[in-house]
Amino acid sequence: MTSVKTFVVSASQRSVEGVLSGAMTTATARRTPADKHDERRRALAESALQTLGDLGYARASLREIANNSEFSHGVVHYYFRDKLDLIVYCVRHYKATCVHRYDGVVADATTADGLVAAFADKLVETIVDEAPMHRLWYDLRSQSMFEESLREAVLQIDQTLEEMIWRVVSTYAALSGREPALTPHAAYGLLDGLFQQALLEHLCEREDVLDRLREQVRGLMPMLLQA
Amino acid sequence: MTSVKTFVVSASQRSVEGVLSGAMTTATARRTPADKHDERRRALAESALQTLGDLGYARASLREIANNSEFSHGVVHYYFRDKLDLIVYCVRHYKATCVHRYDGVVADATTADGLVAAFADKLVETIVDEAPMHRLWYDLRSQSMFEESLREAVLQIDQTLEEMIWRVVSTYAALSGREPALTPHAAYGLLDGLFQQALLEHLCEREDVLDRLREQVRGLMPMLLQA
DNA sequence: GAAAAATCTTGACAGTCGTCAAGGAAACGG
DNA sequence: CCGTTTCCTTGACGACTGTCAAGATTTTTC
Known part of the structure; x- marks a missing residue:
């Protein structure tokens, strides 16, 4: 049971594998594992941003964030090391679009x-x-x-x-x-x-x-x- | 057992009784009860401001605030209705000096x-x-x-x-x-x-x-x- | 289609939080 | 000096927190 949780390398992996999968099929969602992993992180982060914007940093608990998403509260620690890791990812993700x-x-x-x-x-x-x-x-x-x-x-x-x-x-x-x-x-x-x-x-x-x-x-x- | 806890009127009382006690004795600390009540509030607020400045609003618990003061954690609710009442009093007190x-x-x-x-x-x-x-x-x-x-x-x-x-x-x-x-x-x-x-x-x-x-x-x- | 890996759910844990009540200690008033 | 009021301590409560682990479920791989 070797867990994945490759937080650090996932970003670089995504770009590499994105090119490969793009060359394989035309537009079908042919996802590599690393790609899916990053996609989930992004989806979770976007949902978390909504809750964080509603409640603020202090009052937004991980359970509340998960409740307002399609995931259960345990999954947060599968994709993020801890709360801070999630928050920092969220705010970086937001910056990129803003x-x-x-x-x-x-x-x-x-x-x-x-x-x-x-x-x-x-x-x-x-x-x-x-x-x-x-x-x-x-x-x-x-x-x-x-x-x-x-x-x-x-x-x-x-x-x-x-x-x-x-x-x-x-x-x-x-x-x-x-x-x-x-x-x-x-x-x-x-x-x-x-x-x-x-x-x-x-x-x-x-x-x-x-x-x-x-x-x-x-x-x-x-x-x-x-x- | 009629508790005092006259949060609202204490300020106006203080000014009135302050004049009276001032006319009575020259410089001795002749305190009326209401005066002492306000003095404690101020002392607690000043100690709380210290802790709040160290930890921030979210992380400064009432227990921590009390620990850094000379009082026990229960006394906060004797002088303040709840945490918000304390915070607002603190920040107003700070404003007055700043x-x-x-x-x-x-x-x-x-x-x-x-x-x-x-x-x-x-x-x-x-x-x-x-x-x-x-x-x-x-x-x-x-x-x-x-x-x-x-x-x-x-x-x-x-x-x-x-x-x-x-x-x-x-x-x-x-x-x-x-x-x-x-x-x-x-x-x-x-x-x-x-x-x-x-x-x-x-x-x-x-x-x-x-x-x-x-x-x-x-x-x-x-x-x-x-x- | 079975074995293996990845993903997700559930439930529990050790803390901490604000709040409150019971009762002891101290100050006060007569 | 005693009764009363005020002041403060202690301990407890229910709720909530981040974190984690065990197991169920899904997906991937050969």
Whole structure:
């Protein structure tokens, strides 16, 4: 009874075997074991993200996560070493889908003002549509101030978010024919502050939060460029 | 056996009886019962804040809080209705002592540049000296995105922090002979974003965090004023 | 189609949690 | 100094937690 549980190598295995299976059959779901293993991990993680976004890190127990999925509570430890392994996998998985959220507004922008408007609208849309995911993100980032085991993943994601924001700001600067007045780090910190503030107020069902955020972003962006 | 537990009225009682006892004796600790009751609440809250700052909201149990105090774990429910009542009292108590942190900076400032420098220094000092308290604050604010019962206190404290920041910004504008370019709300959001970012990095023991924050604040403040 | 491996379910474990009640200890009032 | 009120300790409760192991079930392999 040699258990599999190849947590570490599964990612690399998947890519290799994915190519092989793809060459074998045309479109049929011909899955290698490692592929299936990863697929289950992803399905479990996606279901877990839903529960985590509803309850937060502290209140989301493994049993509750499993109950809201199609699996039983024991299966979590078959695919993940422990709770932290699941959480980190979840948040990394989420990052991968979230980090290109603003690529469209960058690609489609033709004028500086148009970019700012589209960016502000997209931020508002994010708050409305993805509030649970983002409050989870802020929850985990706060937890990482206490739990060292979360820090590596949090810092890594923070870095990619900073780069995401910088793609917007630097494109905005180019379209304006001016130079940015801040570092990527500072630009991210400022915009993240406004976003977090608006998210909290939106969850508190305060009035005019979204319009105010739009206005704040439109007012801030020009300040990020040199005179 | 009519228990006391007058949670609500204790604050108003304290002020009234405080005056009476003050008129009675000069400086002796002549305590009325209600006064002592409030004093115990405060002592317990201060000890709890220490533990909360160490462990965070989720991991700080009432037993742990009591263990780090001079009381036993049962006494918590004598002075507080439940855990939430304790937490909210703690965070409100902390706010009262924290909200005037930058008043000295404002009062002593004679030039605009001097105010910015002193403000930036004070922010850095806060991160170094009060990191546990502030990560607790961010923890609770994140929790309030999930737990509605925390929101009232969080929003109220956020408001006072906004006013605290605005005292700095508006004084800075006056010393510069210019007008602020943002609302108090936006100014607080921006500075809070930078501060939170720096706090996390400081806890991760990253290099040059404090100098970078100082630099960022010095760069940001002029942007908050109209051209 | 049987043997083997992988996958999943179930139930239990050792802790910890918030809460509460019974009763002892101390302070108070007369 | 005694009765009463206030204060605090101790121990217990039910519920919940992450983790794991044994066994049933499914899938794969030859």
